[in-house]
Amino acid sequence: MSQQNTTMLFPTHFILLGIPGLEHLQLYLALIFTVVYVTSVFGNLMLLFIIKIDRSLHEPMYYFLCMLSSIDLALSNSTTPKMLGILWVNSQEIYSEACLTQMFFLHSFAIMESALLLAMAFDRYVAICNPLRYTSILTKWLITQIGVLAISRAAALMMPLPLLIKRLPFCSDNVIHHSYCEHMAVVKLVCADTTFNNIYGIVVALFIVGLDLIFIICSYIFILRAVFRLASREAKLKALGTCASHVCAILAFYIPVVLSSVVHRFGKNVPIHIHILLANVYLMLPPLINPIVYGVRTKQIRHRVKSIFSVHFVCSTHVCSDVRKTHSTQHAT
Template sequence: MPLQDNLSGYNSGGSDPSLFFLSGIPGLEAMHLWISIPFCSVFAVALLGNCTILYVIKTEPSLHKPMYYFLAMLAVIDLVVSATTIPKSLSIFWLNSREINFTACLVQMFFIHTFLSMETAVLLAMAFDRYVAICNPLRYTTILTNSMIAKIGLVAFARSFLLVVPLPFLLRRMPFCQSHVISHCFCEHMAVVTLACADTRFNNIYGIFVTLFIVGLDLTFITVSYVKILRTVFSLASKEQQLKAFGTCISHLCAILIFYTPVVLFAIIYRFGHQVAPHIHILLANFYLLFPPMMNPIVYGVETKEIRYRVHLLFQGKSF
């Protein structure tokens, strides 16, 4: 009953119009404690895995190469996404701490969407790295200099920042005169937009434009890179050379599938799965946020020989 009382108060606008209320996973409130177990496990694995990747890359001079710099960027992004979303979700599951200030909600939304946009940009940069390494190996060190890598990182951040920053400002100007209950574990853009008591067509169109522009553009260039990579690989003389060259791309291809598959599934269900239960939408949205930060360090730790060897030494307590 206390939960229903809170919901009723916030649905009517509450006494504080700047205070919003995260519902967690609607329909599964009774299972929140059990749901928190995989959330907490994923958070622990994401923290341990990505921090380990960063530590190994930082402390091992032989890993100070473009491919590993991009992997370090990916690890930082995954840590930010995890730290921005999971602690609040766990506070809902464990402490029933559902309130969130509207400004804090907009900040969380900004960080989530900015860093997800950066992740797809870094995946594109990693595709470019593999393209240069396989298709133009003699110029690899002259093209992917430290200066160029820093510029790519800055461009990835600038693009994400400039495209996402209008979203919270557009929402701040909206009136929220009725429900203040966000049907989610975190402040996702569309979940907040649906609560506004105003015409939200521009917000909807802009949100779709940003998603299609970023994902569509990056996926197109990633596909083009791999078409060129495959052409070069198949032109190599021996089967052994082909397998060795393409083997350097396996980790990156896994990271692409890990990131884009949940995004595509979520987009399809969100747009067309009107008969799907709300809690399935919420669980899938959490899945596409939490799965990549957990899986990326595992994939690169298993598939990349240099990292696997040094992580093994690290956990054995031996120096590099």
């Protein structure tokens, strides 16, 4: 009887607390996260639009960048709208199926982003170490296959998570001490042995982050060897300059991931709001940083953005001028 009172089947809904311990800063955090979210969405949409309309950007590097921006948009929209609902209007309830769906997609998109960063490292490796065969190696067919493989790998690895959780009994408490349905935060509510779930989560994280990161590092070792063999200093700087945006994207993604994982595994005395803030940074920083970095560092994209805004400014100026002239003519008449 006591067992029935303390456990239940899979609940119909969960309660997301947001960021416990920082309730007094909730509105400030809501404002900051809203600005970050809007900037991320606008930046990535702008990047996709520019690459689509500019035929000179229809190259392997920019196809991968389109994939990365699409994943960043999906990653932002999988968690941030609900989190903003919690912070702005205390909309804390989330249906259990929606919670599992959010869990599947946010972890899947994170895995896809890791795969795209690896693909972009391969792109830079071919461009610098084997430039004469760049277009023959990185064909549209290969790029498509890489994209399909990234999606398939993420789906295959993440599909078991919601299925494993749904079969377990839950405690009577359905309150998730987090701002979104992160895997380990949901598993903590289970009233059963979750060793397999924990091991599966750790193995997937180590397999994805560890393996992808090792291959990325190997790619850059070969890239640096090729760069230092170049004769002139200008050629070396130019070659390294083509990798700068990608390196920034790697750091923006992997540093929060590693830091959040280390704090989660070993920071037993770290306040819970620090854990949650790091988890939010891990999801919100790459979609914010990537379009800014590539927009600033890539000359073609930078020039296209300037031309779009300059044309808009000129057109607006002409419209205002025409309106003033019309108004003056009507007034004189």
